[in-house]
Amino acid sequence: MKGLDGVKNVVVIGLGMTGLSVVKHLLCLPQPLDIKVIDTRSTPPGQDQLPESVALCSGQWNMDWLLAADMIVASPGIALATPELVQAAEAGIEIVGDIELFARAVTKPVVAITGSNGKSTVTSLVGEMAKEAGINVGVGGNIGFAALDMLAQDHDLYVLELSSFQLETTSSLKLKAAVYLNLSEDHMDRYNGLEDYSQAKMRIFCHAELAVFNRDDLATRPVDFYGAMTSFGFDSEAYGLITVNDEEYLAVDQQPVMATSQIALVGRHNVANSLAALALADAAGIGHDAACRALQRYNGLAHRCQLVANYQDVRWVNDSKATNLASTLAALKGLNLSGKLHLLVGGDGKGADFSELKLVLANLNVQLYCYGRDGHHFASLVEAPLSVETMEQAMQIAADTAQAGDMVLLSPACASFDQYPNFMARGDAFVALANELQYKVAGAN
Template structure:
């Protein structure tokens, strides 16, 4: 692999950042008998490695064979700038693990749907590749299992991870979609796109890129890559043709019946089509793929059915942390006029025109919580009028939804929690936010006779 010494035995390797991926990198480096050094804002207890602070002078530590950068660390961090001036290679934790992994590899990226598609792809190949493992930005860090005899790994890869990585030499890559996200880091949509496309081994004709018809036509087709490109979408001529009416996905190898696929929404049929193309490309048999479609359980907080009370179905989509994610999930949602949509949190820097168009198409009610009220309420209120409810937090908002439903003011059949915002104004993460929603649903369910 590019950037790597022939052996890390005894070599000094600096790990910048002590998060999940940084700790996994340290464990891998110790197993490979490298001289691992942790550079972090604070020392971590019970860690048997050398520690230095973020104000370290790299010249005092030379020679340094490699720096492994955690994805949360900015590319302009002083340690990274020092590394560039000293010509010290900087790699991601994923790239480090890749150098020691010998199995087949599928990588998944995109603005939305990465986690579901990573887990779903792993599920669909499990008959043909027993022991297939999902990891990366979901579940286990790659460094924690790259030395194990895993026949196939499916990695969720964020733009932050890819930005720090050189060629990963994947067998199959998936780019699901692209929308404005993380622009505080990437500065522009073009930079964000460039980070995402690092997943593609574009000059390798044996590599397969799976992507959407929209993204292919708008951007990727212009790049003239020599890898294979498999396209999913609803148009005739695609490599995977989605029919929402028939609930089928047609490829050159099979017509897959998705009637028993348990995840709702047209966006999840996109995820299924991408997973099927990736599974076919890696060598899974169509009959085995078909047999597994109906047994996928889905992931928590991603369009998760949360229960029913007072004749209302509740959907927990707390993983929706940007507008594109919410719109992807609800653009094909049936009976929007009978839906109470819960939005809010800390909004990202995204244009609001798509939100206005969606709400004007006929959503029933909206509860808006958190910091988003300041900028979103003036946009939503002229569209929904009295069908917009504001609340400081989710618990207060739930009480208002109950009152509106019980009084007969709001006649709805579903409550969808798809915030379209980050969670950090009120919660540690989207998981904590989703668990709070599930508790509120459970409490309401117990109140019903």
């Protein structure tokens, strides 16, 4: 394996799915390696799956192991600024992550996605486009499968979601195309400001044949990049939007590809995600016919603006993953509805200020349903809100009143812990009840 010449002692930091994938990968290499694992948790997840030949130090750091290593493979959750890693780096020990090991081993084309929001959707969407084209594709990284685990499947194309954490320890990943979707404040406890965070994400372009950036968020445009570049955005340039016979279309260089009304994903932000996915699909050799079939069929990841029912032109959309204000704002901005929006909000507000929603809601034909422990914090945002105790009660009322062209959207802007174990359980409850209630719509019309 290129890049491991002279390496004999490897220390893996952090167990779990990623750490186990690293250990498994290293054990399969032809060269013999002495592999040790350090996890500062007292009972690391996956400990029972660790081979007996691999020593484990749990509950603390082991500096003797670190300083004796030829290479350290650090979990994305461990910042390079951690004092123990700083000491190892100062001693001249190479520190990489699992994506860097993947980069040194992969022999097939790879495209990759980063950004503050929408990474998982675009990654999954490109994977679906590839499947529609009959390509044996592996989809993973920061979503789904660990990147190293996918190598054993010998896919013909890899689509990776990459977080800033993963990119910090990645230096030689060669990509057919890379996209940086957007930038907003996140992980400020790990980075020295927004620029530091963005620079970590910019590492995705280091060895990319094609860099794709967001024209509507120029912080995503690479600087000092000498390869090919293209972009996506809501004007008509490159991957953009045009109007044909009064209908909006996704377009490439002003040539129509598909009407945006045919995209199964909900929300204006997913129009942008679709354009980004189309750019990566073109770079990967996926034809527009296959890409459009995926766009028409793919209704999103579970709990992320996921269309879960559509009966007599009333759409029920599960956005339970919207556990904060920013996520709900993203779901609402640019909604294109012929009817009324029945919006379900509430739960555990975590002390947030929801006043920013007021201006967005003022521009929508909306009936607001406020439920749960902190539902009352939303009541002042609109005229005539409906306050109920539970999400189920809100859904019952929505089913009785929804008309053709309406949308029932769960995008609560709150955590679920007042009534559900997690946002997945909340979303599952919404899906189950939506599929029961959608038939009441027929009786109401």
